[in-house]
Amino acid sequence: MSFEENLFDELKDDKALNKWFKKRLNPDKKKMSVSCINNYKKGFAHYLTYIRNNFYGLENVTPTQLADEARHESKDGDIAEYDKMLHDYLNDFFVYLVKKYKPKTVMNYMYGVFNFYHYVGVQFDRTDYVLSNVNPDKRNIYFLEASEIRKAMKEADLRARAMILSQVSSGITKVDLLKLTVGQF
Structure with a gap:
């Protein structure tokens, strides 16, 4: 079993994760290719693992808890965007990915995270977490x-x-x- 499969097996009863899987990542609905679904799952698994390993007190956080916290923050209009925990999670994860992976992988993983939050009803500005290919492959320039x-x-x-x-x-x-x-x- 891959690390994602182990993680998702551990979280098989998680309400938010099941909602996301059922509504969006269901290969029977033919909305997404199997490889795209796997990339989204892998990206979200990395995100959840990163949060568990890098944020004190969140060693056993679940997707439902993350979704609930983000929904609560989005309802509270007095919290500035940069003071929200969701911003901290996304920003730290994004910086980690940029240091470790190529741009295409970074964006594949981030799209998985974006997609999860979208399907659990959390909206946020994604522009801070999107890469443009600043160093394109010279073979593709003509x-x-x-x-x-x-x-x-x-x-x-x-x-x-x-x-x-x-x-x-x-x-x-x-x-x-x-x-x-x-x-x-």
Whole structure:
């Protein structure tokens, strides 16, 4: 048995964990691939283990206790975001992951944690816990020549030409371009 399986076996009666498994991580619902489900479980298992090992008094904390604490903090509007325990847990775990793993692994694990909290009704700003690939693999960087852009423009439909011109003239990424709305122009 893997360490995740051992942990989840120990927590098989945990209410919050079962809700998450049933609503989101159920391979029978065909909403997620098995590998994605396994990544989410692995990420959350690492998160729970990290909290148990690094926060005094939480050696036996359960997912339900974490969810209850986070829901309580979110209802109390007087607590600043940086004073919330959820922020401490997430921030410390995120820093730990960044030091130990590659960016893709960091984000896979964090998405598992985000997903758990979402499905137990806890909302928070995730932007502090997201990596952008600041050091992309040099083999994946390729700059188009003007002749290649002209050729693409000849073969593209009107929408694609607009997207190509927007990217070439502004440097905007494909992801950011696709998020643009008419109101943002």
